[in-house]
Amino acid sequence: MNALVWILPITFAGAAACLLVGRRSAAAARWTALATAVAGFACALVAGVVFEPGPEAITLVDRAWIPEIGARLHLAVDGVGLTLVVLTGLAATAGVLFSWNIERRTGEFFSLYLALIGGVHGVFLSADALLLFVFYEIAIVPKYFLIAIWGSTNREHGALKLVLYSFAGSVLVLAGLLWAYAAGGANGFGLDELAAATREPGQAVAMFALVFTGFAVLAGMFPLHTWAPTGHVAAPTGASMLLAGVVMKLGAYGCLRVAMPLFPEGYSFFQDTIAVLALIGIVYAGLIALVQEDLKFVVGYSSVSHMGFVLLGLAAGNAQAISGAVLQMFSHGVVAGLLFAVAGRMVYDRVHTRELGALRTMGLHRRMPFVAGVFVIGGLASMGLPLFSGFPAELMILLGAWKTSPAWVLVAAGGIVVAGAFTLRAVQGAFFAQRGGAAPAGGEGDHALEPITWPEKVGAGMLIATTVLVGVQPGLLLRWIEPVVQSGWLRVITTGGAP
Amino acid sequence: MSADYATLARALGAETALVVAALVVLAVDLAWMRGVSTEKRRDVAALFGAAGCVAALAWCRQSGAPSEVWGGVLILDTLAVVARVGVLVLLLGTFGVLCGNVANRNPAEQVALLLLGGVGLLLMPAAQNLLLAFVALELASLSLYLLVGFDKRSAESAEAGLKYFLVGGVTAACLLFGLSLIYGLTGTISVGEMAGAVRALEFSPLAAVAVALVVVALGFKVAAAPFHAWAPDAYQGAPTPVAAWVASGSKVAALVLFYRLLWPGLHGWAGAMDDVGRIERGWLPIVLVVALASMALGNLVALAQRDVRRLLAYSAIGHAGVMLLALVLAGTFGVGTLVYYVFTYALATLGAFGVLAASERDSRRTTFENLAGLHARSPLLAWCLAVFVLSLAGIPPTSGFFAKLFVFAEAFRVNGISGPIGWAALAGIGFGVVGLYYYLLVLRAAFVATASGGTTERVHVRPLAVAVLVLTAALVVVLGVFPNWLLRVF
Helix, strand or coil: HHEEEEEEEEHHHHHHHHHHHHHHCCHHHHHHHHHHHHHHHHHHHHHHHHHCCCCCEEEEEEEEECCCCCCEEEEEEEEHHHHHHHHHHHHHHHHHHCCCCCCCCCHHHHHHHHHHHHHHHHHEEECCHHHHHHHHCCCCCHHHHHHHHHHHCCCCHHHHHHHHEEEHHHHHHHHHHHHCCCCCCCCCCCCHHHHHHCCCCHHHHHHHHHHHHHHHHHHCCCCCCCCCHHHHHHHHHHHHHHHHHHHHHHHHHHHHHHHHHHCHHHHHHHHHHHHHHHHCCCCCCCHHHHCCCCCHHHHHHHHHHHHHHHHHHHHHCHHHHHHHHHHHHHHHHHHHHHHHHHHHHHHHHHHHHEEHHHHHHHCCHHHHHHHHHHHHHHHHHCCCCCCHHHHHHHHHHHHHHHHHHHHHHHHHHHHHHHHHHHHHHHHHHHCCCCCCCCCCCCCCCCCCCCCCHHHHHHHHHHHHHHHHHHHHCCHHHHHHHHHHCCCCHHHHHHHHCCC | CCCHHHHHHHCCCHHHHEEEEHHHHHHHHHHHCCCCCHHHHHHHHHHHHHHHHHHHHHHHHHHHCCEEEECCEEECCHHHHHHHHHHHHHHHHHHHHHCCCCCCCCCHHHHHHHHHHHHHHHHHHHCCCCCHHHHHHHHHHHHHHHCCCCCCCHHHHHHHHHHHHHHHHHHHHHHHHHHHHHHHHHHEEEHHHHHHHHHHHCCHHHHHHHHHHHHHHHHHHHHCCCCCCHHHHHHHCHHHHHHHHHHHHHHHHHHHEEEEEEECHHHHHHCEEECCCCCCHHHHHHHHHHHHHHHHHHHHHHHHCEEEHHHHHHHHHHHHHHHHHCCCCCCCCHHHHHHHHHHHHHHHHHHHHHHHHCCCCCCCCEHHHHHHCCHHHHHHHHHHHHHHHHHHHHCCCHHHCCCCHHHHHHHHHHCCCCCHHHHHHHHHHHHHHHHHHHHHHHEEEHHHHHHHHHHCCCCCCCCHHHHHHHHHHHHHHHHHCCCCHCCCCC
C-alpha cells in the first residue's frame, strides 16, 4: 500500500517541475506531465494489486498537523477510495495524452493540471475532514485558470461560474463541518471522530443539509448543476475530461464519505428529497441533451444525467445501490472522459466546429473512421449497454433503488430511454448523417483532416479497454467496493439510520 | 512609579535601534549623499533602515520573559514580543518593497519617517498605560500622514495625505476624549489597574460614550466600517510602498492595542451575548456590529472597484471585520487566532502591494488594464501575486485559509450557529464567496487578460525586490501548511 503514499508528492512535484521546465521547452513539460501522471497511475495500480479488500480503511500516514484544533495529517484508503484513485490516475494519464497539442504556455497548463490532480488524489485519500477540505479547495482554483486561459466557447464566463459555484458549495461544506466540529464537542476533524460525536437530531439535519448541498453542487445535482455544462464546454479537452471524469466525483464522494456517515439522521430525513432531485436531474438533463446542437453540450448535459444515477444510488441507501453508485462514478469517469476527448480534441480541433448542423454536412464517418468508431463505442458505453462498465453500475443502482422504492426505478428507466435517444442522435448527427447542403464556410471541404496522433490513439485505447474490462468483469472493482459499503462506516446508512 | 532608566533603556532597545537608525539615515544622506542619484540614496537609506530593523529584532528576541517595565507603563509579554517582531518583519519587508519601486526625490526622509513611525508601532502593542498608548498611536499616525502625502508631485497623494490627516485628527480627538472619560470614571490611566476599577463599575451611559469613542478611534486605525472612508483614498493615493506599510504594519499594532484596551482593560464592560441572542449591554455588541458592517461594506463595495489598490483597500475593510470578530473571540479563546489572522493578512497585503510597487514604472496607475498581461511581462511577479491574492481570498494551502478557519471555528464554538457570534461567522463565510469573485478579477487581469496593444515588454524587477516578494510568498505558504508554528507561541 505504500505506493499510494507517493502519489501526492509525485503529483505536486510534477506540477512544480512542469512550471520550471515549461519555460524552456514545451515538449519537456509534456513529457514531464506524462511521466508524472503515469507514475501516479502506476502507484495506484500497484496499490490495487497488493490491496486486500476489507471493511476497514488502511492508514497510510497519520501524524499531528495542527494540534491546536486537533487536525491530523491522516491519509487512509479503503476500497471506495482506491477505486476513485485508480480512476483519477487513469483520467489524468488520458487527459495528458489528449492535451498533447497544447502549444501556448504549455508548462503552466500542465502545472495547473497536475495541481488539480494532486488535489483530487488528496481528497480521495484523506481521513481527516479538514485535510479533505483543504485538498478539495486545492482542486478548485486551478480549474479557473485552465478554463479561462486555455478554454474555448465563452471561456471566462464558464470559468468564473464554475469556480464561484464550486467555492459557494465548499463554503457550505466548511460551515457545516465547523459547526459539527464545534457543536459536537469533537477534539479533532477525523471523519470517524466526527461521526462518533453526539449531536441533537435537529442540528444533525441542518448540518447534513449544509454539507450535502455543498458537495452536491460539485456532483451536479439538480438544480445546482448549471455550472457543469457551461464549464465543461468552455474547458480545454484535458480539463473537460478531468472535470466530468473526476472533479464531479469529488462532490459525490464527499456526499458519500462525509455528509452521509457524519449525519445519518439528516440523511434519513432528506433521503426522498435527494432521490427526487436525482430523478429530475436524470430526466431533465437528458431531455436538454436531446435538443442540444453543440456536441460538447450534449456530453455536458449527459454528464449531469449520469451523475443523477450516482445520486439516486446514494439516495436509495442500501449496499447494492451504493456499490452501484461507486461503480457508476468510475464508469462515468472513464466514459465521459472518452466522449469529451472525441468531441473536444478529435473533432473540434480538426474541423473547428462542434455544431451538429455543420457536422452533418461533413460525413465524418468516412473521413475519420477511427474517431467515429471511438465515439460509437463511447456512446454505447454511455447508454449503459451490456459489456460496458455503465451496465453493471446502472443495473445495480436500479436493483437497489427498486428495494427502496419501485416508483423511482420507473422514472429512472425513462431516463435511460432518453439517454439512448440523445446518444444516438449525437452519434448519428456528428458522424453518420447524410451529406447535404454545402460545406460550411471556412473551407473544411473534402481535403484530408489532420491524422489522429499517437497520444490520442493510446488515450482512447486506454479508456475503451477500461470500460470494456470493467463491463465484462465488474467484480474487479466490486471486490474492493462491497466490503466497505456493507460494513464499517456505512452500516449506519445501509440500515436506514437505525443503529 | 519607580523610574529606573537603566531598565527602561534595556526594555526599549528595539525602539532605540530604530531611532538611531533614523538619525543615521538622515545624517548619512545629508553629509555624503548629496549629488548622488536618488536610487542610490534610497538604497543606502534603506540599507541602514534594514540594519536598524535587524538590530531591533535581535533585541526583541532577548526580552522574551514577560516583564513589566517602569512600574507597568510597558508590558513585554508574549503578545507584545510577537507583535513587535511582526511589526519589524513587516517593516523590513516594506524596505524591500521600497527598493523595488521607483525612487522618490527624498528617499532618506521617507526611510527615516518609516523608522520613526515604526517606533510608535513598536510601543503600541506593549503599552499598558493610556497616555503612552495615545502618544505611541499618534507618533505612528503622524509619520503615516506625512508618508501618505509624501509624493509631492502627485495631487492624488497630497489629497490622500490631507484626508487621512483630517479624519485622523478628528479620531485622535475622539480617542483622547474617550480615554479621558475612562480615566474620569476609573481614576487610573494604567490598563492593569483599570480592569479592577471597571469590574466594580456599572456600564453607565457615560461608560458607553467612552467605549464608543475608543471604538471609533481604533476602528479608524484598523479601517473598520463606518470609519473606513480614508482607506480607499489613502491606499490609492499614497506611494505604493507606503500603502503597503499602512495596510500591514499599522494594522498589527493597532489591533493588538485594541485588544489590550478592550479585553484586559475593559473586560468588565464587555457585556455578553448568549446563544438565544439575548444581548447584554457592553462593548462586545458594539464591536460585533462594527465587524458585521465592515464585512458587508468592504466585500460588497470591493466588487465595483477597477483599481487594484482601491480593491485592496475595500478588501482590507472586509478583513477588518473578520479581525474584529477574532477580537471579540479573543476574550474566550485567547489572542493567538487574532495575531495569526492579523499577521498573515498583513504579510499577504504587504506582498500584494509589493508586486504592484515592483510592476509600476512611469505611471502609478494600477487599474486592471494596467495589470493586464503581467504574467507575460514578469511570470515571477504574477505567481507571487497569485499566492498573496489567494491567501487574501482564503484559499488553502495559504495561511489566509487557516486564519479564517480558526476564527470561524472559534465563533461556532462560543455558542453554536444560533447565537449572534455564530451568525456573524456565517456571514463572514458567506462574504468569502463574494471576496473570491473580486480576487479572481485581479488574477484574471494578471494571468488571463492580455495587455492593451499586446505589449509583452518584460518588467525589469530588481533582484532584491524579487527576493523579498518570493520570501514573503514562501512565508505565506509555509505558515499555511504549518499554522501551528505561529499558533503554539500562545
